[in-house]
Amino acid sequence: MDILAVGTWGSGLEPDKRNTAFLVDGKTLLDCGPGTTEYLINSGIDISQIKRILVTHLHLDHAGGIPEFIWQRALHGICTDINITGPVEIVESMGNILRNYHTPAFMMNGITFNGSDPDLSIRPGKHTVEEYTYRISCSGKSVFYSGDTSYTEEAIENGRNCDLFIHEATYPDSMGKEANRYGHSTVSDAIRVFRASGSRIFMPTHMTRDSYNALLSIRDKNIVLPEEGKVYKI
Ligand SMILES: [Zn+2]
Secondary structure: OEEEEEEOEOOOOOOOOOEOEEEEOOOEEEOOOOOHHHHHHHOOOOHHHOOEEEOOOOOHHHHOOHHHHHHHHHHOOOOOOEEEEOOOOHHHHHHHHHHHOOOOHHHHOOEEEOOOOOOEEEEEOOOOOOOEEEEEEEOOEEEEEEOOOOOOHHHHHHOOOOOEEEEEOOEOHHHHHHHHHOOOOEHHHHHHHHHHHOOOEEEEEOEOHHHHHHHHOOOOOOEOOOOOOOEEEO
16 A cells, blocks of 8 residues: 655645645545645646545545645546545535536536445544544555544544554644644544554644644654655555
């Protein structure tokens, strides 16, 4: 399994940082915030190979790039099938946004919403809005991905014994109150969920400068700080 770290940052961007998104085996995009499509095209990635977008929830930094993706697919002459899966309201929400942008009907060719595949396990996360975590299993390997979530045993169960456990770590431990209030995890919350899951490698995402610095100071061979634009093999 090849996992490209497209973006690793939370909602507040900094220079050279992108909102959290990962591309699995060139085919499955995990979250699609603003700028995701632009990055994929700039990097020479063939977006016609992307067959599925798994959206954790409908906040801008996770789903705001979907209209751009749909437009660019069509404008590149791509009309193969693609499924966009996320919270139930994704159909209505994306429909409204695409209508507001006067999206030509032909751009929706091949697009379906809310599928389920045998390699996929979907379980709820714990955020301020409807939120899901995803586990993809393929050829004996598995990767878990959370969008925005507080500590939840659902993540432990969905990420049980994965090769790669990608989980948000938005806040440093000193900001536990904020993490709770806004439905996020501290660095320690994320590591606790990872350890309980029995997974092999923890990759934090949805980071902020403060959580990144806190993670930098942790020396653990099972914790890998992702670099945007780098491919990780599991
Ligand atoms: Zn977010």
